[in-house]
Amino acid sequence: MKYEFTPIGIIHSCFKEKFGIPRQPGLIPEALATLEIVPPFNRPEAFKALEGYSHIWINFVFHAALREQWKPMVRPPRLGGNQRVGVFASRSPFRPNPIGLSVVRLNEVKYNDKGVELRLSGIDLLDGTPVLDIKPYLPYADAIPDAHSGYAPGPPGQSITLTYSSQAEAWLGNVAAKQADHIRRLLRQVFENDPRPAYLKAGSAERKFGMSLYDFNVSWTVENNQVNITEIKHLSAPED
Amino acid sequence: MKYEFTPIGIIHSCFKEKFGIPRQPGLIPEALATLEIVPPFNRPEAFKALEGYSHIWINFVFHAALREQWKPMVRPPRLGGNQRVGVFASRSPFRPNPIGLSVVRLNEVKYNDKGVELRLSGIDLLDGTPVLDIKPYLPYADAIPDAHSGYAPGPPGQSITLTYSSQAEAWLGNVAAKQADHIRRLLRQVFENDPRPAYLKAGSAERKFGMSLYDFNVSWTVENNQVNITEIKHLSAPED
Numbered sequence: 001m002k003y004e005f006t007p008i009g010i011i012h013s014c015f016k017e018k019f020g021i022p023r024q025p026g027l028i029p030e031a032l033a034t035l036e037i038v039p040p041f042n043r044p045e046a047f048k049a050l051e052g053y054s055h056i057w058i059n060f061v062f063h064a065a066l067r068e069q070w071k072p073m074v075r076p077p078r079l080g081g082n083q084r085v086g087v088f089a090s091r092s093p094f095r096p097n098p099i100g101l102s103v104v105r106l107n108e109v110k111y112n113d114k115g116v117e118l119r120l121s122g123i124d125l126l127d128g129t130p131v132l133d134i135k136p137y138l139p140y141a142d143a144i145p146d147a148h149s150g151y152a153p154g155p156p157g158q159s160i161t162l163t164y165s166s167q168a169e170a171w172l173g174n175v176a177a178k179q180a181d182h183i184r185r186l187l188r189q190v191f192e193n194d195p196r197p198a199y200l201k202a203g204s205a206e207r208k209f210g211m212s213l214y215d216f217n218v219s220w221t222v223e224n225n226q227v228n229i230t231e232i233k234h235l236s237a238p239e240d
Numbered sequence: 241m242k243y244e245f246t247p248i249g250i251i252h253s254c255f256k257e258k259f260g261i262p263r264q265p266g267l268i269p270e271a272l273a274t275l276e277i278v279p280p281f282n283r284p285e286a287f288k289a290l291e292g293y294s295h296i297w298i299n300f301v302f303h304a305a306l307r308e309q310w311k312p313m314v315r316p317p318r319l320g321g322n323q324r325v326g327v328f329a330s331r332s333p334f335r336p337n338p339i340g341l342s343v344v345r346l347n348e349v350k351y352n353d354k355g356v357e358l359r360l361s362g363i364d365l366l367d368g369t370p371v372l373d374i375k376p377y378l379p380y381a382d383a384i385p386d387a388h389s390g391y392a393p394g395p396p397g398q399s400i401t402l403t404y405s406s407q408a409e410a411w412l413g414n415v416a417a418k419q420a421d422h423i424r425r426l427l428r429q430v431f432e433n434d435p436r437p438a439y440l441k442a443g444s445a446e447r448k449f450g451m452s453l454y455d456f457n458v459s460w461t462v463e464n465n466q467v468n469i470t471e472i473k474h475l476s477a478p479e480d
Contacts, residue, residue: 001247002244002245002246003244003245003246003247003370003372004243004245005243005245005337005339006242006243006336006337007241008336008337024381025381026381026384027381043312045312045313045326046312046313046326046327046328047326047328047329048313048324048326048329049325049326049329050326050328050329050390052329052388052389052390052391053329053387054384054389055384055387055388057341059299059339059341072283072285073285073288085288085289086286086287086288086290087286088286088290088374088375089287089288089289089290089293089376090289090375091375091376091378095373096246096281096373097245097248097299097373099339099372101297101299101341103381132243132339133336133339134328135341136330136331136389136390136392137384137387137389138331139385139386139387140264140389140392140393140394141264141265141266141395142343142382142383143382143383143384143385143387144266144343144377144382145379145383145385146379147293147294147295147377147379147383148292148293148294149292149293149294149376149378149379150289150290150293150376151289151292152378152380153380154380155381
């Protein structure tokens with residue numbers, strides 16, 4: 001028996017590549033996305049009363065992790081990337097049915113000529129993610145604060161020092177003030193969640209990292225908990 | 241674009257029909273199920289470290305609610321069954337992609353000759369439900385106790401008085417003592433969540449209701465918050 005599902009929408013996310021995406025939703029409150037509902041699901045009445053909820057569940061397809069074969073064990077970054085657990089004891093995107101589950105903040109239900117858009121934050125979703133379903137978050141059923149959670153008892157965040165090169169400061173100064181503040185907050189939260197793969201954490205002081213967010217690329221170096229943004233560039237205009 | 245998924249397992253539940261199933265998981269702690277993992281997913285190593293988690297998410301197919309057409313609005317029982325909201329503002333099983341989401345207690349991961357079985361409680365799942373995926377519950381990401389939740393701010397439970405007919409008492413006396421205690425607790429929790437459809441709540445004092453649980457059928461009457469179990473019978477032996 002197989003079941004076939006058609007996406008009801010698609011995610012337009014600040015995260016344009018896997019690098020920088022937090023391990024779970026809610027860890028980067030500043031991470032924004034729009035969920036564009038596609039025809040024939042973009043009927044305003046299908047969303048009536050959704051605005052009364054602060055959070056929603058998103059069931060989505062790990063579209064960048066689709067592969068033919070599943071593996072029974074994975075190496076979670078949480079365990080340093082060298083210890084194996086069962087794929088069903090993890091939230092790895094590489095699983096028999098690559099269905100993802102995230103609870104995100106619902107900031108706005110927006111109706112326009114094209115139909116319906118949901119404005120979301122606290123996301124951990126890659127740009128282009130196909131969405132299969134959304135459901136309202138019900139704290140009386142879904143919130144179990146004292147659940148015991150094996151090898152991941154708490155959030156992986158850490159405190160960091162963040163500095164910007166003069167080029168990066170100048171680039172931010174050229175962006176509209178409101179957007180620049182958002183970008184600074186987003187970058188701080190991304191680095192507090194240490195986006196580096198576990199195998200690159202040791203001895204990475206000499207390494208220059210890069211990641212895409214929205215329509216720009218950020219380059220940085222990191223030593224201990226000291227992150228320096230060396231350069232920010234628009235993706236569409238490499239010379240700017 | 242469509243996505244096709246194959247169930248990893250099937251639910252064997254105390255709930256043999258829709259009647260009696262609570263509206264959300266966790267409302268009936270005594271509700272038990274076994275999730276039988278089916279080949280080729282029943283490999284012990286795929287579950288390694290899962291026993292460290294007290295709760296898991298289950299993504300499943302609402303197999304008894306499959307229909308060709310979706311409707312943009314539904315009438316939630318929570319609103320008395322006569323007020324409409326958008327299907328995406330509800331957790332109705334009748335939705336464009338009939339995927340369900342429940343957090344349940346994981347009591348045991350059991351390995352045997354056939355493979356893997358998960359013993360669950362606090363379920364809201366119909367017997368025979370196909371399961372697409374399970375994931376560990378992470379309280380630091382999933383628990384948002386102060387989320388605002390529109391028209392469903394708290395659990396729908398109520399206090400009731402429960403009495404048993406002499407036939408029902410005798411039937412329970414014939415069942416093994418441990419099982420009888422479980423059945424009494426289960427029935428109390430089912431009735432505290434009022435299994436009646438909203439449209440039957442008014443003027444149902446004259447009506448005799450019936451529901452199947454495990455391999456037996458329960459008949460009862462209800463007036464205000466007074467429930468009387470009139471009869472319990474095995475399904476397989478209608479004359480007993």
